[in-house]
Amino acid sequence: MAVIPKLKLSGMEKAMPVIGMGTASFPMADLETTKAAVLEAIKAGYRHFDTAFAYGSETALGQAVVEALRLGLIESRSDLFITTKLWASFTDPSQIVPACKMSLQNLKVEYVDMYLIHWPVRLTEMVRKTPVPVEIVKPLDIKGAWKGMEECVNLGLTKGIGVSNFSIKTLDQLLSTAKIPPTLNQVEMNPYWQQKKLREFCKERGVHVTAYSPLGANNTKWGDDRILGNEVLADIAKARGKTTAQVALRWVYEQGVSIASKSFNKERMAQNLQIFDWCLSDQDLQKISQLPQAKGVTLASILGPHPLVLEIDADL
């Protein structure tokens, strides 16, 4: 079984495995498929799982954890680092603690290790379908929402709190009001969207960065093959006897960033863990640093091209 390095995060007792298994699938996998993939991932050595209310994968992950305990694959719930996220429909300050409790109920756990604000936006209604009507898209009350997040920590519902898809501007606003600073910011990051400025800002302010869609989210509605089909990365992979996916993941890891990557395939999920006993050369890093930059994941592709949504995308 693969051994995954762990990271000590500010303000947190439990260290976080640097690579977590993502559970957002497209089209959304059914409960049994997701549950089987999580069990397979635990067997392969994954101990960090990334879910969200919006992915519809919390229940499957929770059932897989129960099953993993029953099978003796893990000794206790505390062997796992579980991250989930507050959906934009629940970001009114009064809704945050109940939303966190709902996620815990779905996950069948008493606490999560990390609770993140999924997107810096508020939807005034619960949505079952996207895109959403423009009139329900409102700015996030950052101060109020963060108080709700801090309350989740104070109530023991989560060990740590953080954000996702927060730009420098939004993070700066949050840092000026937070009593408990955000532990991490989970954002899109891969060789094609390297996030240099945001990473520098986060480093200065003690906020860890986690990369999502490190493989470009190939074969999903929100991604494409610009990483896995890239010739520069493929050439580096060939020269090192690795796969293009491993080169992309290793590159993220070498930037001091943790990873949320998704594979529900037994071979590929195992392959994605084989990135810790080799390194990229200076020449490889130089080539990757010269790749053209383009953001892949946009909120507009999910919620619709509304003015506020486009503003959030432009800042990220």
Ligand SMILES: NC(=O)c1ccc[n+]([C@@H]2O[C@H](COP(=O)([O-])OP(=O)(O)OC[C@H]3O[C@@H](n4cnc5c(N)ncnc54)[C@H](OP(=O)(O)O)[C@@H]3O)[C@@H](O)[C@H]2O)c1
């Ligand atoms: N905070 C946010 O707003 C946000 C947004 C997007 C994603 N996320 C999180 O980040 C996780 C990962 O991001 P992602 O799912 O968007 O994209 P990703 O991990 O970059 O890519 C996933 C895709 O790559 C394929 N894949 C995985 N390993 C591979 C390999 N070794 N070789 C070839 N193909 C491979 C997967 O297919 P198979 O499953 O068939 O292997 C899947 O189609 C998500 O699941 C979610 O938990 C968060």
